[in-house]
Amino acid sequence: MSSFASSLVSGVSQGLLWAIMALGVYITFRLLDIADMTVDGSFTTGGAVTAICMMAGYHPLFAILVATLAGMLAGLITGILTTRMKIPALLSGILTQIGLYTINLRIMGKANIPLTGINSQIQNLFNWQLPFNASRSAVALMIGLIFTSVIIVLMYLFFGTEIGAAIRATGNNPAMVRALGANTKNTTLFGLMMGNALVAISGGLVAQQQGYSDIGMGTGAIVIGLASIIIGEVLFPKINFWFRLIGVAFGSIIYRIVITLILRYSPLKSYDLKLFTAIVVALALWLPYLLQQIREHKARRSNIPSRGGV
């Protein structure tokens, strides 16, 4: 494979694994209308829990399951802070995220757990032996595709249920949801738990794929999630909920491809990426307002007085 093609494949497979995190952020950011800062911590929690479960010899899929529960717990804490203790949602997420830093270090016992090399006897999903002679990146692609597809289907189904609809409506109009008899404290709590469960699954898969879990692996995850959502929304038509979810996954893939290409073909180093992403997301969030201002400016320019003032 050419280096361009191989960076493309690697971008796609990474994008699929990170897409699950972006889908989690989609639940909180778009459906619940909360910028959930827990994500940076719960992504690492997912990686940390997966790593110690694998070190203890458990099956890598079981490790992901435990990570999912840990992510739900993280979401539960943010949910309690914001719905039961009335701390603003943004601050609740930040508090959980800060707390999780300690907890993640406690889980791992150190800042980094390698899952390859000296620990190569550990089972890893990404060492999956396919019947045909598949490359490592093809296996990663396959695993990412399976997980992301299953999660998109489950999300689509869930948000079509009575409770799912109530969660969607909570982000849209909480007063109406209460008037229709659903407890918005609980719908918010559920949404936060689900979102962070997905984030932790993503963290667990990324840790397995990259071959280590690191205390800093979740830093900036929320911003990457937002970038994926926005890319998806710009490039994908909002026909229905399927398209939105698939759009988020594609947004994540495109983000990864861009990052991979930048690292390969530009003088930017990996530590430059966070600033780059932050700037891109800031510009993207500014865009709707900017376009509105441009329209208003044009309208003003074309609104020429037909006669003089008094």
Added chain:
Amino acid sequence: MLEVVDVSKTFNPGTVNENPVLKGLSLKLSPGDFVTIIGGNGAGKSTLMNIISGVLFPDHGRVYLGTHDVTYMPEYRRAKFLGRVFQDPMQGTAGDMEVVENLAMASQRGSFRGLNWNLKSRQFAYFQELLASLDLGLENRLHAKVKLLSGGQRQALTLLMASMNQPDLLLLDEHTAALDPKTAQKVMQVTQRVVSADHLTTLMITHNMQQAIQYGNRLIMMDSGKIVLDIAGEDKKELTVEQLLAKFVTASGNALANDRMLLS
């Protein structure tokens, strides 16, 4: 059906901004009553509505719905007894969701929400029939996002949603105040039809004296947190806006200084 007993509510108690909004108000509605409430700004109409619906709890007094004491029952739990339509047409519906999704959620008011599909195909014909009764063409727009509807259409939809499942009490909180006169009239026609079709016990707040006289079988006027006028039956049918104004001045002991109410 609804009984409010000696309810008081004071905002910012113990501060310089202390504001006693309701002062020992009592009110009893019989089943099938359609009561209109009128009063100037600050009379306590909205606070009364919020206490009945559970958005606020009273400092003193009780609220009963049917046989239930709902004084401190959370808003979402007493929703099973109540249908509500708000002043802001945006507040009663979820704009980013489809017409049919909103109706489906309303049909679950008062029951547990589980993992059944929100949209059930067996309900579609019923929803379509309800929408057709509005005569707004909404029966062909089941899958339109609610935010694409006009304010009047949204209010009419909210009325359908609020009256679904036969609530014990329908609360209308100035639900035509944000609409233009023609749309307001249309929404009032729908209101009348929905209320009489199911003999719903209804409490409607309004700023519009004409509306308060025209609709319902009982009219209540509030001033400074109290009921100052309560007219029902034949007396109400013969009431005119002029008489109502005169009665208000006598009852409240001061001239009506509320332009918004005078003009409407």
